[in-house]
Amino acid sequence: MHKSSFLTLFYFLIVFYSIAQPATIDSSFNKAGSPPGIFQTRFYGKEEEARMIIAQPDEKVVMVGASLNGSKGHDFTFVRIKPDGTLDESFASKGKGIFSVSDTTDDYPEAVAIDKAGRILIGGYFKASGTTLPVIIRLTQDGNIDKTFGKEGKLFPDLTTKKKMTSIHSLKRQGDKILAVGSYVDSIYLYINGPTTVVFRLNDDGTIDRTFGSKGITILDDVACYQIALNETSIALGGSYPMPLKTESVTNPIVAMLKSDGTINTTFGDKGFYQRTVVAEEMIADMAFQKDGKLVTVGQVRDQSVIMRLNSNGKIDSTFATAGRLVNLIALKEKGKSIFVLPNGKILATIEAEYSDGNFTSQRLRLVKLSEKGEIESFGYDQISNFSTSLNNSVLTSDYNLICARATGYDFSVVKVKTKIMPSIRFLDLPKLNIASANTPLVAYASFNLPVLFKSSDVNVAETKDTLLIITGAGPVTITAYVEASIDYEVAKANQAIIVSPAAEFLVGKNYTSTKKVQTYAVIPYNGEYSYEWSYSGENAYLLNNNQISDSTNKVNIYFSDDAVEGTLTCRIYDKQGLVKAILRKEIKVVEDATDGNIRENVCPKSFALCYATHINSFRINTLKSDSSGCQGTGYTDFTESGRTTDLFLGNVYTADFEISAIGKSSKYVGIWIDYNNDGDFDEADEFVNATFGEDSLVSMKPIIIKNSKEYAGSRRLRVRCRTNGRFTSSDACILSGEAGETEDYMVTLKVEDALEAPEIITPNEDGKNDYFVIRGVNDKADNRLDIFDKWGDIKYSCANYLNNWNGKTNTGAQVTEGTYYYVFKNGANVLKGFVEVKY
DSSP, X not given: OOHHHHHHHHHHHHHHHHXXXXXXXXXXXXXXXXXXXXXXXXXXXXXXXXXXXEEOTTSOEEEEXXXXXXXXXXXXXXXXXXXXXXXXXXXXXXXXXXXXXXXXXXXXXXXXXXXXXXXXXXEEEEEETTEEEEEEEEEOTTSSBOTTTTBTTEEOOOOOSSSOOOEEEEEEEETTEEEEEEXXXXXXXXXXXXXXXXXXXXXXXXXXXXXXXXXTEEEETTOEEEEEEEOSSEEEEEEEEEEEOSSOEEEEEEEEEEETTSOBOTTTTTTSEEEOOSSSOEEEEEEEEOTTSOEEEEEEETTXXXXXXXXXXXXXXXXXXXXXXXXXXXXSEEEEEEEEEOTTSOEEEEEEEEEEETTEEEEEEEEEEEOTTSOBOTXXXXXXXXXXXXXXXXXXXTTSOEEEEEOOSBSXXXXXXXXXXXXXXXXXXXXXXXXXXXXXXXXEEEGGGOOOEEEESOTTTEEXXXXXXXXXXXXXXXXXXXXXXXXXXXXXEEEEEEEEBOOSSEEESOSEEESSEEEEEEEESOOTTOEEEEEEOSTTEEETTOSOGGGOSSEEEEEEOTTOOOEEXXXXXXXXXXXEEEEEEEXXXXXXXXXXXXXXXXXXXXXXXXXXXXXXEEEEETTEEETTOOOOSSSEEEOTTSSOXXXXXXXXXXXXXXXXXXXXTOOEEEEEEEOTTOSSSOOSGGGEEEEEEESSSEEEEEEEEOOOOGGGOEEEEEEEEEESSSOOOTTXXXXXXXXXXXXXXXXXXXXXXXXXXXOSEEOOSSSSSSOSOOOBSOOTTSOEEEEEEOTTSOEEEEEESOOSOXXXXXXXXXXOOSEEEEEEEEETTEEEEEEEEEOO
């Protein structure tokens, strides 16, 4: 390759790995739809759209809008879809509902909220006899009118003494109550005084909360602050206010800050308000609080989108973007629509961008993801959709993608959009490998310099350790190079299927066996041109097809009698001329005291090393207490027939306690194994339960997570080990030659919980009691997912393939505050919902 060609390719690769990927539709959402990724339905087919959408705690999405019912005017219309993007036919009338204030009114919804009981509140206004008036309706969880609310399901707020309210613009849940924002407008003095914002709060029964603001109401004169953002202490209201000129009025952005009780927080900005006074057509469309109390906003200025951040004192944050503001102009026109603060601190905004394509213009979705400093990061965070759509609001899903309401004007429509980047991986080819191959480096490159991990489909053939491939056997195996999924990136994979061929000759069969048992051993690969001669050096073991010409094969069966002893198995391999081609040997250990019970025999030798240097004085797990086990002088003790046993529930979490005796002050290392498949050994990787160490004689190990597969139910051998010379790994289930330590075996009974059951309280204070949210009765052969929500309905923790290990921490590792949390656990077709209290 010419040098210039190489440089061209090099620079092409740099550009390839740096170009922003466009936002794409998630085709797994409503995958049977046309096209996939979009849900759409109609009522009357005229002047209708989903103006607002909101996500329930169970991830179902409620769509609310208006539809023109011929000459009767517009009605409230609403739809609910399931998380997979299909119509939820259990809601309202086969998934869709219609409501009219009366036969003579024109009704327009503008807001929606979900209360603590899962009921749906819809706010807006209706026109009757030339008058515009506000209304709030409430639906039950199943989408029917809740006639216990207001007057037959309708509430007509009338809170001001000056003028009649004209509309409800926003609804938002605040704890156990619903915050509402409405307005009244003096049409005569609109350009002088502008609209007035009315803020109030509803109790659970639909009555006005008179403890809010001033006797139940807060009035903000001459501003249109209709957007709401909440945190635990504050209510932010954003929008615009008029700046009158000689011939017209323009709007500038404004944020009003209330305390959680509805009174104005006068320490914020100028007596409770941030106001931008530059004469420009500007407004705020959405806001979100950061964890540090700062407020990020999105909106538009003239025909440009703008993202801004305010400090908690109401001053512009000059450390954000450029002097606190990021003004974008990529398209002809832009409108900021929604903004979200992600758990990793980054900021995600949706923008409706208008583009020109020849003689036509179209609206498209633009996603902007910013760092905490307000910088548009490289590698695809500034994404423009490859599909045409105009937007209303958006909701963030638990997997950090977006569902966006499309403003089509003729149907109810939402689209699910992937916000994450799909990295690419280039996996360098592996060489041909055989059973005798040395450790082989694994090399893969991911775009954006993301770290690449590796895994094997069969650890009995090959296993991965960091960036090394370690051969463990012969056969087919798939090695996967992958990038883990995160808030910013989709999971990416590249596979290599290889076959590890056997070496020229080697023996297969167990290194350990028990008495009264027949074992099979074989030479691999078999070669019909050779003959095989078998022998065993230990006494009282009988070769069942030994050295007979007709049975001179590559396999042998050996019966180990009651008094069989360890020895060496030897196979001599001859060619046709009778010359020795190879001599293969395998050392066999025979267990003398195998148990003929409902658990398989132990595979460690009874006496292999003394335990004088360190041994187990006592061991406890659940109700199993072995308080005086001590050292038996052999290094190994089998307690499976001692009566020291306990029941352990599949899927439960336990704590194990050890008292270790050791010479000197060396560290005490302990480990636990369970023979889940009851095959008499602990060779499977998942049979290694946990390991830890301590400097003192008392060592506590947690969590002990019992696997959930129902096939493991029954009596099983549980092994505990101690030593001083290093932490245990999965391959250390038996004591090694010359190793100082002790091994003890106990019998435990693994039991199945018949139905899904979750605790009502956890106390994650690391005292070994109720530290984890343990769901019993889980079938780990089915996909499962756990989502934990706080009282605001925000996701605090989310996990697929949940392992009963939530201890009150968010996905970012922060400890949640004391209180009651709502959970949704899906286990295949089974769903468990409820509340759990976290106490410390």
